[in-house]
Amino acid sequence: MASTDGVGLAWRPAPAAQWAMVAITLVCAAVLAIALPAWATATAPPEASLEDTGRVSVGNVSLQPEQGWVLDPAATVSIKLNKADASLLAFPPSPSDQTATVAVQVAAYGFRADTTVAYQIGDVVELTTDSGLDGAYAVVLDPESATVVFAVSDGSELAQGLVTSKAATWDQVKDEAITMIGTLAFEDGDA
């Protein structure tokens, strides 16, 4: 039995060994589940957080995703939601006196300037978001895709973004995109 070193014979583990393993395990669990995430939060504030209500936020902009729109985990500086071949991009607000309507007109002008593609640029539509901010959007269509450029302003800060979709699925995406734009809100600055 020397070759087996007695391995496998009856034994009862020493309580000291059991308590030591319990202590090691609990310390490891505390470090991995509590300390490490807390350190990460302090070192690197979450780029995108998912709140209990389902709202997503990046920096100090948030919105409520519609059914089927999934937060892109790779998004670091903006909210990015995907649904099949559609995506929504919303940048955090920055200081600006520009109104949402003007901002969208400026963005739409960029499409007009590109004469290589037959863009159909819709009128700028104004709206008020659920949180009372002034918003605006315009739909830009080309033979293969649809783009919605939008902006939201509280008078001192302006947030912009866009929604893109394949032309074939635009009808399904359109209402959801506009609804989500209406849920945009500015948050207090994150830690």
Add this chain to the structure above:
Amino acid sequence: MGTTQAASSGGTAGRSTGSWAVLATLVGLSVVGAVGLVDVEWFDAQVVGAAWMGIAAAVWLAFGVAMVWALVALQHYAHRSWSLILLALAWGGLAAVWLAGRAHQAIDSVITHGGGDPSWTVWGVSPPLEESLKALGIALVILVPILRRSSTLDGAFVGAVVGAGFQVVEDLAFSIPAMETAADERGTALASIVLLRGVIGVFSHVVFSALVGAAIGWFIGLRRRRTAGDVLVVVAAFATAMVLHGVTNWAATEGQIPVYLVVSLLGLTVLVVVLRRARRHEDQRLTDWASGPGRGEVSSTVVEALHGPAGRGSRRERRRALRTVARAELATLAAPSA
């Protein structure tokens, strides 16, 4: 580590407070892990929908049942209590997966915030993190103790079951976002995950943990004073599992399927070699025990099957005899002390 007290016949000493503390740690962290996993996956699961979540859960549950059945069927001595199996599955599938996920997310966020690319953590951070967590569970399960013995084969079995639990739950967790973004092609997305992580990866977590478990089981079961060399054996097994895990993760990420398959089979080969050697030692140990004095539970025919010249006892008879001896030995351990 002085893990053992003097050998006893097990007897009716019952469980010490240390044993209950180990059991409470296992169960407690598994419950916390279960709650944590549901919390993490709840929103995405709602997006996927109840129907597809049910299908994915059923697929991976069937996969897990098949794996555990295979592991139990492969047992040479056929004595693995269901409480042992459930504890190992719970740790691997709930506690270890949740803790690894929490830590990995934190590390990734720090790297991303610092401007780095966190993709390397799949093969650089995940292996040591996950193998360490599984190893903790393996040691805890052995120390409960349920079998009141620890050997290379015991540890390998516990490790394999911990790995099976980890693999099944992790695979389900990966399936959820894949189905979420697939929208109208959820079935295809699920099938792809099953193929890559299930079928092709069947020899991943189970093999890695079995290797580590074999070393831990052997180390804990040593009856002599442990040396630095013994510790190195455990470290070597751990390092081997981490390297295998890291390479297979890298290969899967980079689409290097042939490398993935070769390394997975290499790991399986190493495990088979270790287990065959361990089984020969265990066979000899049981043979010696069966031929000892006072083994009234073991019939003479069993002893003859074990001691007979090559050819008298067929391989099947010998295996049956060894199982009888193993059961008799455990019955003796459980009997009141004389």
